[in-house]
Amino acid sequence: MKKMLFCFVFTMCGLLPAEVRELHSDVGFDGTSTLHDFHGAGKLTPQLVEWEPLVEGGVLTAHKITLKVSDLTTDHKKRDRNMMKMFDPESYPQIQADISGWTLPGSGSEKKLLTLHIHGTEVTVPVLLSDYEEKEGVIHFTCSFTVSLKEADLKRPSVLGLIRVGDEVKVVVESELTLPEAN
Numbered sequence: 001m002k003k004m005l006f007c008f009v010f011t012m013c014g015l016l017p018a019e020v021r022e023l024h025s026d027v028g029f030d031g032t033s034t035l036h037d038f039h040g041a042g043k044l045t046p047q048l049v050e051w052e053p054l055v056e057g058g059v060l061t062a063h064k065i066t067l068k069v070s071d072l073t074t075d076h077k078k079r080d081r082n083m084m085k086m087f088d089p090e091s092y093p094q095i096q097a098d099i100s101g102w103t104l105p106g107s108g109s110e111k112k113l114l115t116l117h118i119h120g121t122e123v124t125v126p127v128l129l130s131d132y133e134e135k136e137g138v139i140h141f142t143c144s145f146t147v148s149l150k151e152a153d154l155k156r157p158s159v160l161g162l163i164r165v166g167d168e169v170k171v172v173v174e175s176e177l178t179l180p181e182a183n
């Protein structure tokens with residue numbers, strides 16, 4: 001009886017022990033230029049993260065979430081070449097992100113903070129979380145945010161000085177948390 005009461009109290013207070021989950025994410029980004037807008041995509045390296053279950057939802061913490069710069073593409077060879085020149089993947093091969101204590105699902109209008117490490121610069125951006133769903137042990141959610149290339153110390157690509165990429169890039173990350181596969 002004491003054990004049941006103990007479990008009930010921990011469950012009701014949201015004090016269940018943290019779980020290890022695997023984070024899988026697809027990244028989409030939209031930018032502007034003086035000639036035309038563009039879209040691009042990438043995939044984050046799957047990573048183990050900490051998930052603390054609550055009565056409803058949970059708290060997500062993850063450090064050094066990694067996106068290989070070389071995995072980014074706009075499906076346009078010349079634009080991709082200019083993008084790689086901007087990121088300098090030989091010196092800065094990855095973009096990393098840190099999430100500290102995001103409560104999911106959240107209120108819908110509440111913004112979380114995401115710390116990005118891009119091109120040797122740390123940038124903190126507000127993130128809107130949406131589309132939270134938990135089904136059959138898999139948790140889905142979407143993160144939306146905007147990154148300033150200037151704040152990330154990135155020189156915006158230009159062609160002949162006439163066609164220039166806009167400073168702000170809108171990013172959408174579709175994520176799912178799964179239980180890690182047994183080896």
